[in-house]
Amino acid sequence: MYDPLEPLTVRAEAVVDLAAIRHNVAALRSRVESAQLMTVVKADGYGHGMIPVARAAREAGADWIGAAVLDEALSLRAAGDTGPIFCWLTTPGEPVAEAIAAGIDLSAAAPWEIAELAEAVTDRPARVHLKIDTGMSRGGAVPEEWPALLRAAQLEEKAGRIEIVGIWSHLASSDEPKSPVNEAQLVNFVSAIDVAASLGVDPPLKHLANSGGTLALPETHFDLVRPGIATYGLSPFGHALPSSELGLRPAMTLRARLAMVKRVPAGAGVSYGLTWTAPRPSTLGLIPLGYGDGLPRHASNSAPVQVAGRRRGIVGRICMDQCVVNLEDDEAMAGDAVVLFGAGANGEPTADDWADAAQTINYEIVTRLGARVPRRYVDTAEATG
Numbered sequence: 477m478y479d480p481l482e483p484l485t486v487r488a489e490a491v492v493d494l495a496a497i498r499h500n501v502a503a504l505r506s507r508v509e510s511a512q513l514m515t516v517v518k519a520d521g522y523g524h525g526m527i528p529v530a531r532a533a534r535e536a537g538a539d540w541i542g543a544a545v546l547d548e549a550l551s552l553r554a555a556g557d558t559g560p561i562f563c564w565l566t567t568p569g570e571p572v573a574e575a576i577a578a579g580i581d582l583s584a585a586a587p588w589e590i591a592e593l594a595e596a597v598t599d600r601p602a603r604v605h606l607k608i609d610t611g612m613s614r615g616g617a618v619p620e621e622w623p624a625l626l627r628a629a630q631l632e633e634k635a636g637r638i639e640i641v642g643i644w645s646h647l648a649s650s651d652e653p654k655s656p657v658n659e660a661q662l663v664n665f666v667s668a669i670d671v672a673a674s675l676g677v678d679p680p681l682k683h684l685a686n687s688g689g690t691l692a693l694p695e696t697h698f699d700l701v702r703p704g705i706a707t708y709g710l711s712p713f714g715h716a717l718p719s720s721e722l723g724l725r726p727a728m729t730l731r732a733r734l735a736m737v738k739r740v741p742a743g744a745g746v747s748y749g750l751t752w753t754a755p756r757p758s759t760l761g762l763i764p765l766g767y768g769d770g771l772p773r774h775a776s777n778s779a780p781v782q783v784a785g786r787r788r789g790i791v792g793r794i795c796m797d798q799c800v801v802n803l804e805d806d807e808a809m810a811g812d813a814v815v816l817f818g819a820g821a822n823g824e825p826t827a828d829d830w831a832d833a834a835q836t837i838n839y840e841i842v843t844r845l846g847a848r849v850p851r852r853y854v855d856t857a858e859a860t861g
């Protein structure tokens with residue numbers, strides 16, 4: 477387990493424990509019986525770093541890597557990942573030919589997308605997963621248009637220009653496993669598979685489950701599961717079922733060094749708008765991170781941090797580059813380490829605590845962490861030998 481209290485010499489860093497990533501991938505794998513496992517690394521691996529995460533996931537047995545956009549999928553190939561990659565979000569006119577030539581599986585939800593893929597083909601057929609909208613009304617063909625999509629795909633398959641390898645959809649409410657929405661989507665998914673089979677389309681990969689489905693809804697596993705957030709050791713269920721109870725280890729720790737420490741008198745206002753006023757003489761620490769680094773401004777006056785083993789609160793508004801922690805009467809000096817969030821094992825706040833403070837979800841806390849925060853990779857499995 478990574479020690480968030482190890483000495484810190486840089487302004488700020490996000491430490492990513494690759495042993496935790498491998499542990500989580502193995503834990504997810506043990507949750508599924510015969511289904512294959514796709515590790516979702518979109519949005520720079522939910523802020524953790526796409527390439528290192530994908531490598532760690534492959535080492536731990538991920539059969540597939542999932543990316544949202546073409547740039548991500550192509551970067552994975554360029555970095556030397558030769559395994560199955562699925563990429564599901566393209567817009568008209570994007571360079572899909574490059575992806576097809578690189579052997580990247582793509583998604584299609586409308587006949588025009590099938591046509592684009594077929595036209596882009598050169599030496600090998602495009603591998604396509606057909607997407608059905610099972611009730612989320614985001615991507616996917618609506619049931620009325622599903623047969624037309626199937627027929628278009630079938631025609632191009634007969635012409636040797638595409639290969640239908642999957643039927644897939646996405647769950648809207650798997651973070652609430654008891655929600656009737658899950659059952660309704662499952663019914664719609666099975667019905668779409670049946671319609672496809674009746675037209676002679678029966679590809680080997682049917683897939684529906686994200687982290688919530690993988691962890692709590694085994695009936696959604698089908699042939700392949702696509703967990704994202706759980707890979708990073710964060711629970712899709714928030715506080716209702718924290719990651720420790722799921723056997724997951726949060727991989728990211730966000731740390732910084734205090735840029736300044738000062739004593740202010742009672743009545744001193746803090747940060748833009750002076751939205752917090754010291755009720756009594758207080759020691760304040762300046763944290764050199766702000767919304768320019770991805771801290772949510774919504775967490776102003778509420779997010780917790782840990783300094784010298786003690787929980788302390790952010791006071792005043794979070795600015796672009798900095799924010800202020802109320803150290804009360806603690807002894808502290810510039811350069812002291814602050815843990816903003818981590819695994820929680822040493823009493824430090826977690827991404828879930830920050831999510832609560834900002835009224836958002838843990839996904840957003842880690843994913844929006846900006847490029848200005850250097851990522852440092854550790855491997856606690858190696859460290860502990």
Ligand SMILES: Cc1ncc(COP(=O)(O)O)c(C=O)c1O
Pocket residue numbers: 516564646685686687688702703704705706712
């Ligand atoms: C299509 C698709 N599959 C899988 C995932 C992974 O979801 P989660 O992070 O909830 O496991 C996502 C992310 O939202 C997604 O868009």
